[in-house]
Amino acid sequence: MEPFLKKFFPEAYTKMKEDTKISNYCKFDNQLLTLFTSSLYLAGLVASFFASFVTKAFGRKPSILAGGAAFLAGAALGGAAFNVYMLIFGRILLGIGVGFANQVLQLHQ
Numbered sequence: 001m002e003p004f005l006k007k008f009f010p011e012a013y014t015k016m017k018e019d020t021k022i023s024n025y026c027k028f029d030n031q032l033l034t035l036f037t038s039s040l041y042l043a044g045l046v047a048s049f050f051a052s053f054v055t056k057a058f059g060r061k062p063s064i065l066a067g068g069a070a071f072l073a074g075a076a077l078g079g080a081a082f083n084v085y086m087l088i089f090g091r092i093l094l095g096i097g098v099g100f101a102n103q104v105l106q107l108h109q
Contacts, residue, residue: 008084009033032084039088043095044102051103060104067100 005013012030047070055063074093081087 008036008081008087036084036088036091039091040095040098043092044099045095047096047099048103049099051100054100055104063100063104067097067104069097070094070100071097 002013005016009030009032012033015030047067051063051067054066070093074090074095074097076090077086077093078090081090
C-alpha cells in the first residue's frame with residue numbers, strides 16, 4: 001500500500017514510483033523491507049521449537065495463553081508503530097504467537 005510504503009519505506013516507494021518499466025521484484029529490493037517481511041516467519045519457526053518445551057513443562061493452556069499474549073502484543077505494537085523498528089519488533093511478536101499456536105493447537109475433524 002502506498003501510504004505504508006511512503007511512511008516506513010520511502011526508498012522503496014520512490015523506486016516504485018520512478019521506474020514503471022522495471023518488474024516489481026526489482027523495485028522492492030530493499031533489505032529493511034525484506035527483514036520486515038521475513039521477521040514474522042523466522043520468529044514463528046524459532047518459537048515453534050521452543051513452544052514444545054514450554055508445553056511439555058507447563059501444559060497446553062499456558063502455552064496457548066503465552067502465544068495469544070505474544071500475538072496480541074505484536075498486533076498492538078504493529079498498529080501503534082511510528083517507525084520501522086517498532087514494526088519489525090511487532091512482527092517478531094506476531095511470529096512468536098503464530099509459532100506457539102502452530103505447535104500447541106490441534107486441528108479437529
